Amino acid sequence: MTIHLRVWRQSGPDSPGFLEDHTVTEANEHMSFLELLDVLNEQLIRDGREPVEFDSDCREGICGSCGLMVAGIAHGPQKRTAVCQLHMRSFNSGDTITVEPFRARAFPIVRDLVVDRSAFDRIIAAGGFVSVTTGGAPDANAVLISKADADRAMDYAACIGCGACVAACPNGSASLFTAAKIAHLDFLPQGQVESAHRALAMVDRMTDEGFGNCSNHAECEAVCPKGISIAGIARMRRLYLMGPLTAKAQ
Protein backbone atom coordinates (compact mmCIF):
# COMPACT_ATOMS: atom_id res chain seq x y z
CA MET A 1 0.00 0.00 0.00
CA THR A 2 0.98 3.63 -0.52
CA ILE A 3 0.67 6.02 2.37
CA HIS A 4 1.09 9.77 2.23
CA LEU A 5 2.34 11.26 5.47
CA ARG A 6 2.29 14.81 6.72
CA VAL A 7 4.83 14.68 9.52
CA TRP A 8 5.66 17.38 12.06
CA ARG A 9 9.30 18.38 11.82
CA GLN A 10 10.96 20.56 14.42
CA SER A 11 14.72 20.68 14.84
CA GLY A 12 14.73 21.74 18.50
CA PRO A 13 12.61 22.91 21.42
CA ASP A 14 12.65 26.56 20.40
CA SER A 15 12.73 26.32 16.64
CA PRO A 16 9.50 26.67 14.68
CA GLY A 17 7.99 23.45 13.39
CA PHE A 18 6.15 22.61 10.20
CA LEU A 19 4.39 19.73 8.49
CA GLU A 20 6.50 17.91 5.91
CA ASP A 21 4.99 15.72 3.18
CA HIS A 22 6.35 12.25 2.49
CA THR A 23 5.11 9.21 0.64
CA VAL A 24 5.87 5.62 1.63
CA THR A 25 5.18 3.18 -1.17
CA GLU A 26 6.46 0.04 0.54
CA ALA A 27 3.84 -0.07 3.29
CA ASN A 28 1.76 -3.13 4.00
CA GLU A 29 -1.21 -3.77 6.26
CA HIS A 30 0.71 -5.97 8.72
CA MET A 31 3.04 -3.17 9.69
CA SER A 32 2.49 -1.18 12.81
CA PHE A 33 2.36 2.55 12.42
CA LEU A 34 5.81 2.84 13.99
CA GLU A 35 7.19 0.35 11.49
CA LEU A 36 5.82 2.58 8.77
CA LEU A 37 7.83 5.42 10.29
CA ASP A 38 10.87 3.10 10.37
CA VAL A 39 10.46 2.53 6.64
CA LEU A 40 10.11 6.26 6.11
CA ASN A 41 13.30 6.86 8.10
CA GLU A 42 15.25 4.29 6.08
CA GLN A 43 14.09 6.12 2.98
CA LEU A 44 15.21 9.45 4.44
CA ILE A 45 18.59 8.09 5.51
CA ARG A 46 19.13 6.63 2.03
CA ASP A 47 18.42 10.07 0.61
CA GLY A 48 20.93 11.60 3.03
CA ARG A 49 18.25 13.45 5.02
CA GLU A 50 17.55 13.64 8.74
CA PRO A 51 15.28 10.84 9.96
CA VAL A 52 12.09 11.67 11.87
CA GLU A 53 12.61 11.37 15.63
CA PHE A 54 9.98 9.52 17.61
CA ASP A 55 9.88 7.59 20.87
CA SER A 56 9.25 3.87 21.26
CA ASP A 57 10.50 0.98 23.30
CA CYS A 58 8.52 -2.21 23.85
CA ARG A 59 6.40 -1.93 20.72
CA GLU A 60 3.85 -4.18 22.31
CA GLY A 61 1.66 -1.61 24.01
CA ILE A 62 2.91 -1.96 27.56
CA CYS A 63 5.67 0.55 28.20
CA GLY A 64 4.04 3.87 27.32
CA SER A 65 7.04 5.24 25.44
CA CYS A 66 5.30 5.70 22.15
CA GLY A 67 2.72 8.38 21.58
CA LEU A 68 1.76 10.30 18.46
CA MET A 69 -1.23 12.20 17.20
CA VAL A 70 -2.21 10.12 14.18
CA ALA A 71 -4.89 11.58 11.93
CA GLY A 72 -5.91 13.97 14.71
CA ILE A 73 -6.32 11.33 17.42
CA ALA A 74 -3.87 10.39 20.16
CA HIS A 75 -2.51 6.91 19.25
CA GLY A 76 -4.62 6.97 16.09
CA PRO A 77 -8.14 5.92 15.23
CA GLN A 78 -8.12 2.41 16.67
CA LYS A 79 -9.55 2.15 20.18
CA ARG A 80 -7.56 0.92 23.16
CA THR A 81 -4.26 0.63 21.36
CA ALA A 82 -1.00 2.47 21.72
CA VAL A 83 0.36 3.69 18.41
CA CYS A 84 2.92 0.84 18.35
CA GLN A 85 -0.03 -1.57 18.19
CA LEU A 86 -1.88 0.41 15.56
CA HIS A 87 -1.58 -1.51 12.34
CA MET A 88 -1.71 -0.21 8.83
CA ARG A 89 -4.76 -2.34 8.14
CA SER A 90 -6.65 0.44 9.93
CA PHE A 91 -5.91 2.60 6.88
CA ASN A 92 -6.42 2.42 3.15
CA SER A 93 -3.79 2.64 0.46
CA GLY A 94 -3.63 6.21 -0.78
CA ASP A 95 -4.60 7.74 2.60
CA THR A 96 -2.95 10.93 3.73
CA ILE A 97 -2.18 10.77 7.44
CA THR A 98 -1.13 13.73 9.57
CA VAL A 99 1.34 12.88 12.33
CA GLU A 100 1.98 15.36 15.13
CA PRO A 101 3.60 15.20 18.54
CA PHE A 102 1.56 15.21 21.76
CA ARG A 103 1.09 18.89 22.44
CA ALA A 104 0.90 20.56 25.84
CA ARG A 105 2.79 23.30 27.63
CA ALA A 106 3.87 20.69 30.18
CA PHE A 107 5.13 18.41 27.37
CA PRO A 108 7.71 20.56 25.57
CA ILE A 109 8.81 19.29 22.17
CA VAL A 110 12.37 17.98 22.15
CA ARG A 111 12.61 17.28 18.45
CA ASP A 112 10.14 16.29 15.70
CA LEU A 113 7.67 13.93 17.37
CA VAL A 114 9.56 13.51 20.64
CA VAL A 115 8.20 15.36 23.65
CA ASP A 116 9.53 15.63 27.18
CA ARG A 117 7.05 13.89 29.46
CA SER A 118 9.14 14.13 32.61
CA ALA A 119 6.36 16.22 34.18
CA PHE A 120 4.65 12.86 34.72
CA ASP A 121 7.67 11.59 36.66
CA ARG A 122 7.51 14.63 38.91
CA ILE A 123 3.80 14.01 39.58
CA ILE A 124 4.67 10.45 40.62
CA ALA A 125 7.58 11.67 42.74
CA ALA A 126 5.18 13.98 44.57
CA GLY A 127 3.22 11.07 46.03
CA GLY A 128 2.64 8.18 43.63
CA PHE A 129 4.24 5.59 45.85
CA VAL A 130 3.78 3.67 49.09
CA SER A 131 6.29 3.91 51.89
CA VAL A 132 7.34 0.47 53.09
CA THR A 133 9.95 -0.61 55.56
CA THR A 134 12.58 -2.72 53.89
CA GLY A 135 13.64 -6.06 55.33
CA GLY A 136 12.54 -9.60 54.85
CA ALA A 137 9.77 -10.15 52.34
CA PRO A 138 6.40 -10.06 54.13
CA ASP A 139 4.08 -13.02 54.00
CA ALA A 140 2.18 -12.75 50.72
CA ASN A 141 -1.18 -13.34 52.35
CA ALA A 142 -0.70 -11.26 55.48
CA VAL A 143 -2.87 -8.44 54.17
CA LEU A 144 -6.17 -9.61 52.75
CA ILE A 145 -7.56 -7.75 49.78
CA SER A 146 -10.96 -8.45 48.28
CA LYS A 147 -11.07 -9.58 44.68
CA ALA A 148 -13.25 -6.59 43.77
CA ASP A 149 -10.73 -4.11 45.19
CA ALA A 150 -7.80 -5.92 43.62
CA ASP A 151 -9.56 -5.79 40.25
CA ARG A 152 -10.35 -2.10 40.56
CA ALA A 153 -6.79 -1.29 41.61
CA MET A 154 -5.56 -3.32 38.64
CA ASP A 155 -7.85 -1.44 36.22
CA TYR A 156 -6.13 1.80 37.21
CA ALA A 157 -2.69 0.23 37.46
CA ALA A 158 -3.02 -0.57 33.75
CA CYS A 159 -2.05 3.06 33.03
CA ILE A 160 1.21 3.03 31.07
CA GLY A 161 1.80 6.76 31.48
CA CYS A 162 1.95 7.45 27.75
CA GLY A 163 0.39 10.90 28.00
CA ALA A 164 -2.36 10.34 25.42
CA CYS A 165 -4.89 11.73 27.94
CA VAL A 166 -3.00 15.03 28.06
CA ALA A 167 -2.58 15.09 24.29
CA ALA A 168 -6.27 14.48 23.57
CA CYS A 169 -7.65 16.78 26.27
CA PRO A 170 -8.69 20.14 24.83
CA ASN A 171 -7.31 21.63 28.06
CA GLY A 172 -4.06 19.66 28.14
CA SER A 173 -5.06 18.25 31.51
CA ALA A 174 -3.23 15.35 33.14
CA SER A 175 -6.23 14.46 35.28
CA LEU A 176 -6.72 10.94 33.95
CA PHE A 177 -3.07 10.01 34.44
CA THR A 178 -2.90 11.49 37.93
CA ALA A 179 -6.24 9.96 38.87
CA ALA A 180 -5.12 6.51 37.71
CA LYS A 181 -1.88 6.73 39.66
CA ILE A 182 -3.78 7.81 42.78
CA ALA A 183 -6.55 5.22 42.42
CA HIS A 184 -4.39 2.15 41.82
CA LEU A 185 -2.74 2.72 45.20
CA ASP A 186 -5.81 4.00 46.99
CA PHE A 187 -7.86 0.84 46.42
CA LEU A 188 -5.28 -1.19 48.34
CA PRO A 189 -4.75 -1.16 52.11
CA GLN A 190 -1.02 -0.51 51.65
CA GLY A 191 -1.86 2.65 49.73
CA GLN A 192 -4.56 3.94 52.01
CA VAL A 193 -2.13 4.95 54.73
CA GLU A 194 -0.85 7.90 52.69
CA SER A 195 -4.10 8.41 50.80
CA ALA A 196 -5.00 11.99 51.75
CA HIS A 197 -1.50 13.35 51.46
CA ARG A 198 -0.97 11.60 48.15
CA ALA A 199 -4.00 13.11 46.43
CA LEU A 200 -3.13 16.63 47.64
CA ALA A 201 0.52 16.40 46.67
CA MET A 202 -0.01 14.84 43.25
CA VAL A 203 -2.85 17.11 42.19
CA ASP A 204 -0.95 20.21 43.29
CA ARG A 205 2.11 19.01 41.42
CA MET A 206 -0.02 18.47 38.31
CA THR A 207 -1.27 22.05 38.58
CA ASP A 208 2.21 23.45 39.11
CA GLU A 209 3.53 21.60 36.06
CA GLY A 210 1.17 23.71 33.93
CA PHE A 211 -1.39 21.09 32.94
CA GLY A 212 -4.94 22.35 32.40
CA ASN A 213 -8.06 21.65 34.39
CA CYS A 214 -10.51 18.86 33.61
CA SER A 215 -13.70 20.07 31.89
CA ASN A 216 -15.22 16.58 31.78
CA HIS A 217 -14.90 16.23 28.02
CA ALA A 218 -13.95 12.59 28.66
CA GLU A 219 -11.89 12.59 25.48
CA CYS A 220 -9.03 11.13 27.56
CA GLU A 221 -10.98 7.94 28.29
CA ALA A 222 -11.72 7.53 24.58
CA VAL A 223 -8.05 7.65 23.57
CA CYS A 224 -6.55 5.83 26.57
CA PRO A 225 -4.87 2.65 25.27
CA LYS A 226 -5.93 0.98 28.52
CA GLY A 227 -9.46 2.38 28.59
CA ILE A 228 -9.07 3.95 32.03
CA SER A 229 -12.35 5.44 33.21
CA ILE A 230 -12.93 9.07 34.12
CA ALA A 231 -14.65 7.70 37.24
CA GLY A 232 -11.08 7.77 38.55
CA ILE A 233 -11.01 11.54 38.08
CA ALA A 234 -14.15 11.90 40.19
CA ARG A 235 -12.47 9.76 42.83
CA MET A 236 -9.34 11.88 42.73
CA ARG A 237 -11.42 15.02 43.15
CA ARG A 238 -13.18 13.55 46.13
CA LEU A 239 -9.92 12.57 47.81
CA TYR A 240 -8.52 15.99 47.07
CA LEU A 241 -11.49 17.92 48.41
CA MET A 242 -11.76 15.70 51.47
CA GLY A 243 -8.01 16.08 51.95
CA PRO A 244 -8.07 19.10 54.26
CA LEU A 245 -10.49 17.21 56.51
CA THR A 246 -8.96 13.73 56.42
CA ALA A 247 -5.32 14.86 56.46
CA LYS A 248 -5.87 16.43 59.87
CA ALA A 249 -7.59 13.33 61.18
CA GLN A 250 -4.66 11.12 60.26
Added chain:
Amino acid sequence: MSLFAALNSPVGRKALTGVTGIGLVLFVIAHMAGNLSYLFGSDAYNLYAHKLMSLGALFYGIEVLLAICFLLHAYLGIVITIRNRRARPQGYKKYRSAGRPSRLTASSRTMIMTGVIILIFLVLHLKSFKFGTYYTVEINGVEMRDLYRLMEEKFQDPLYAFGYPMVMILLGLHLRHGVWSAFQSLTLTSRKLSAALYPLGLILGIGVAIGFIVVPLYIYF
Protein backbone atom coordinates in the same frame (compact mmCIF):
# COMPACT_ATOMS: atom_id res chain seq x y z
CA MET B 1 -3.81 22.73 53.38
CA SER B 2 -6.75 24.91 54.26
CA LEU B 3 -10.27 24.42 52.99
CA PHE B 4 -9.98 27.72 51.14
CA ALA B 5 -6.86 26.56 49.31
CA ALA B 6 -8.64 23.31 48.37
CA LEU B 7 -11.63 25.24 47.02
CA ASN B 8 -9.38 27.66 45.15
CA SER B 9 -7.47 24.83 43.45
CA PRO B 10 -8.46 23.67 39.95
CA VAL B 11 -10.37 20.76 41.52
CA GLY B 12 -12.12 23.04 44.01
CA ARG B 13 -12.98 25.59 41.37
CA LYS B 14 -14.66 22.94 39.26
CA ALA B 15 -16.63 21.72 42.26
CA LEU B 16 -17.78 25.26 42.99
CA THR B 17 -18.68 25.72 39.33
CA GLY B 18 -20.76 22.55 39.66
CA VAL B 19 -22.54 23.62 42.86
CA THR B 20 -23.36 27.08 41.57
CA GLY B 21 -24.35 25.57 38.23
CA ILE B 22 -26.82 23.21 39.86
CA GLY B 23 -28.26 26.14 41.83
CA LEU B 24 -28.67 28.09 38.62
CA VAL B 25 -30.29 25.16 36.82
CA LEU B 26 -32.87 24.91 39.60
CA PHE B 27 -33.51 28.64 39.27
CA VAL B 28 -33.82 28.38 35.49
CA ILE B 29 -36.38 25.59 35.81
CA ALA B 30 -38.41 27.59 38.34
CA HIS B 31 -38.18 30.71 36.16
CA MET B 32 -39.34 28.75 33.13
CA ALA B 33 -42.31 27.33 35.04
CA GLY B 34 -43.16 30.88 36.14
CA ASN B 35 -43.01 32.13 32.56
CA LEU B 36 -45.35 29.40 31.41
CA SER B 37 -48.02 30.72 33.78
CA TYR B 38 -48.28 33.55 31.24
CA LEU B 39 -50.23 31.15 29.07
CA PHE B 40 -52.97 31.05 31.74
CA GLY B 41 -53.77 34.75 31.31
CA SER B 42 -52.81 38.07 32.81
CA ASP B 43 -54.26 37.47 36.29
CA ALA B 44 -52.53 34.14 36.74
CA TYR B 45 -49.20 35.58 35.66
CA ASN B 46 -49.37 38.77 37.69
CA LEU B 47 -50.63 36.97 40.78
CA TYR B 48 -47.78 34.49 40.55
CA ALA B 49 -45.21 37.29 40.27
CA HIS B 50 -46.89 39.20 43.09
CA LYS B 51 -46.83 36.17 45.35
CA LEU B 52 -43.13 35.71 44.74
CA MET B 53 -42.35 39.33 45.52
CA SER B 54 -44.41 39.31 48.67
CA LEU B 55 -42.25 36.57 50.15
CA GLY B 56 -40.22 39.42 51.63
CA ALA B 57 -36.94 38.52 53.25
CA LEU B 58 -36.97 35.02 51.77
CA PHE B 59 -37.34 36.47 48.26
CA TYR B 60 -34.43 38.86 48.76
CA GLY B 61 -32.37 36.11 50.33
CA ILE B 62 -32.87 33.93 47.27
CA GLU B 63 -32.04 36.87 45.00
CA VAL B 64 -28.77 37.49 46.81
CA LEU B 65 -27.93 33.78 46.67
CA LEU B 66 -28.67 33.69 42.94
CA ALA B 67 -26.54 36.77 42.32
CA ILE B 68 -23.66 35.09 44.15
CA CYS B 69 -24.17 31.89 42.13
CA PHE B 70 -24.21 33.80 38.85
CA LEU B 71 -21.15 35.89 39.58
CA LEU B 72 -19.12 33.05 41.01
CA HIS B 73 -20.11 30.67 38.20
CA ALA B 74 -19.16 33.22 35.56
CA TYR B 75 -15.93 34.23 37.28
CA LEU B 76 -14.81 30.61 37.74
CA GLY B 77 -15.72 29.70 34.17
CA ILE B 78 -13.59 32.53 32.82
CA VAL B 79 -10.63 31.88 35.12
CA ILE B 80 -10.65 28.15 34.38
CA THR B 81 -10.83 28.75 30.63
CA ILE B 82 -7.90 31.16 30.64
CA ARG B 83 -5.74 28.66 32.51
CA ASN B 84 -6.80 25.85 30.21
CA ARG B 85 -5.96 27.82 27.09
CA ARG B 86 -2.50 28.43 28.50
CA ALA B 87 -1.96 24.69 28.96
CA ARG B 88 -1.67 24.23 25.17
CA PRO B 89 0.00 27.25 23.61
CA GLN B 90 0.41 25.55 20.24
CA GLY B 91 -2.66 23.79 18.91
CA TYR B 92 -2.89 20.81 16.57
CA LYS B 93 -2.98 21.19 12.82
CA LYS B 94 -5.38 18.29 12.80
CA TYR B 95 -7.53 17.25 15.73
CA ARG B 96 -10.69 15.23 16.05
CA SER B 97 -12.58 13.35 18.72
CA ALA B 98 -11.99 9.63 19.04
CA GLY B 99 -15.73 9.13 19.60
CA ARG B 100 -17.31 7.07 22.34
CA PRO B 101 -16.95 7.10 25.34
CA SER B 102 -15.83 10.69 24.78
CA ARG B 103 -18.26 13.42 25.85
CA LEU B 104 -16.56 15.97 23.63
CA THR B 105 -19.43 17.73 21.88
CA ALA B 106 -20.24 21.10 20.33
CA SER B 107 -21.79 21.82 23.70
CA SER B 108 -18.76 20.90 25.81
CA ARG B 109 -16.38 22.85 23.59
CA THR B 110 -18.45 26.05 23.59
CA MET B 111 -19.23 26.35 27.30
CA ILE B 112 -17.28 29.60 27.61
CA MET B 113 -18.91 31.13 24.52
CA THR B 114 -22.47 30.18 25.46
CA GLY B 115 -21.73 31.19 29.04
CA VAL B 116 -20.47 34.67 28.18
CA ILE B 117 -23.41 35.28 25.84
CA ILE B 118 -25.82 34.25 28.60
CA LEU B 119 -24.05 36.59 31.02
CA ILE B 120 -24.40 39.56 28.67
CA PHE B 121 -27.99 38.57 28.00
CA LEU B 122 -28.68 38.44 31.72
CA VAL B 123 -27.67 42.07 32.21
CA LEU B 124 -29.92 43.22 29.37
CA HIS B 125 -32.69 40.95 30.55
CA LEU B 126 -32.67 42.36 34.09
CA LYS B 127 -32.68 45.86 32.66
CA SER B 128 -35.70 45.18 30.43
CA PHE B 129 -37.80 43.28 32.92
CA LYS B 130 -36.81 43.39 36.56
CA PHE B 131 -35.77 47.03 36.33
CA GLY B 132 -38.08 47.79 33.40
CA THR B 133 -41.17 49.99 33.31
CA TYR B 134 -43.24 49.58 36.46
CA TYR B 135 -46.85 49.27 35.30
CA THR B 136 -49.44 48.56 37.94
CA VAL B 137 -52.71 46.71 37.86
CA GLU B 138 -55.37 45.97 40.45
CA ILE B 139 -56.45 42.36 40.91
CA ASN B 140 -59.08 41.52 43.56
CA GLY B 141 -58.57 44.94 45.11
CA VAL B 142 -54.79 44.53 45.48
CA GLU B 143 -52.48 46.79 43.54
CA MET B 144 -49.52 44.93 42.02
CA ARG B 145 -46.96 45.17 39.27
CA ASP B 146 -48.36 44.47 35.79
CA LEU B 147 -45.57 42.32 34.42
CA TYR B 148 -47.96 40.76 31.95
CA ARG B 149 -48.30 44.08 30.18
CA LEU B 150 -44.55 44.66 30.18
CA MET B 151 -43.95 41.26 28.64
CA GLU B 152 -46.63 41.73 26.04
CA GLU B 153 -45.08 45.04 25.12
CA LYS B 154 -41.48 43.86 24.95
CA PHE B 155 -42.11 40.77 22.89
CA GLN B 156 -43.90 42.77 20.19
CA ASP B 157 -40.42 43.89 19.27
CA PRO B 158 -38.92 41.35 16.84
CA LEU B 159 -35.50 41.90 18.42
CA TYR B 160 -36.87 40.55 21.70
CA ALA B 161 -39.17 37.98 20.13
CA PHE B 162 -36.33 36.35 18.19
CA GLY B 163 -33.25 37.38 20.13
CA TYR B 164 -34.57 35.88 23.33
CA PRO B 165 -35.27 32.43 21.83
CA MET B 166 -31.85 32.40 20.24
CA VAL B 167 -30.16 32.93 23.61
CA MET B 168 -32.42 30.25 25.11
CA ILE B 169 -31.16 27.77 22.52
CA LEU B 170 -27.63 28.62 23.63
CA LEU B 171 -28.72 28.11 27.23
CA GLY B 172 -30.01 24.67 26.24
CA LEU B 173 -26.64 23.94 24.63
CA HIS B 174 -24.88 25.06 27.82
CA LEU B 175 -27.00 22.72 29.91
CA ARG B 176 -26.43 19.77 27.59
CA HIS B 177 -22.86 19.43 28.84
CA GLY B 178 -23.19 21.47 32.02
CA VAL B 179 -25.70 19.38 33.92
CA TRP B 180 -23.79 16.13 33.68
CA SER B 181 -20.46 17.88 34.04
CA ALA B 182 -21.59 19.42 37.34
CA PHE B 183 -22.15 16.00 38.84
CA GLN B 184 -18.84 14.80 37.48
CA SER B 185 -17.06 17.75 39.06
CA LEU B 186 -18.84 16.99 42.30
CA THR B 187 -17.10 13.63 42.35
CA LEU B 188 -19.64 11.29 40.85
CA THR B 189 -17.61 8.10 41.02
CA SER B 190 -20.26 5.63 39.93
CA ARG B 191 -19.90 4.78 36.28
CA LYS B 192 -23.47 3.54 36.04
CA LEU B 193 -24.93 6.68 37.58
CA SER B 194 -22.72 8.80 35.37
CA ALA B 195 -23.98 7.07 32.23
CA ALA B 196 -27.56 7.37 33.46
CA LEU B 197 -27.20 11.08 34.24
CA TYR B 198 -25.62 12.04 30.93
CA PRO B 199 -28.90 12.14 28.97
CA LEU B 200 -30.40 14.35 31.69
CA GLY B 201 -28.41 17.29 30.32
CA LEU B 202 -29.85 16.77 26.87
CA ILE B 203 -33.40 16.41 28.18
CA LEU B 204 -33.11 19.47 30.44
CA GLY B 205 -31.36 21.46 27.71
CA ILE B 206 -34.10 20.81 25.18
CA GLY B 207 -36.88 21.15 27.77
CA VAL B 208 -35.64 24.46 29.14
CA ALA B 209 -35.03 25.92 25.69
CA ILE B 210 -38.54 25.00 24.52
CA GLY B 211 -40.12 26.15 27.79
CA PHE B 212 -38.59 29.59 27.47
CA ILE B 213 -39.23 29.97 23.76
CA VAL B 214 -42.96 29.20 23.85
CA VAL B 215 -44.08 32.42 25.54
CA PRO B 216 -42.25 35.02 23.43
CA LEU B 217 -43.33 33.35 20.21
CA TYR B 218 -46.87 33.04 21.56
CA ILE B 219 -46.92 36.79 22.21
CA TYR B 220 -45.34 37.72 18.91
CA PHE B 221 -47.59 35.66 16.68
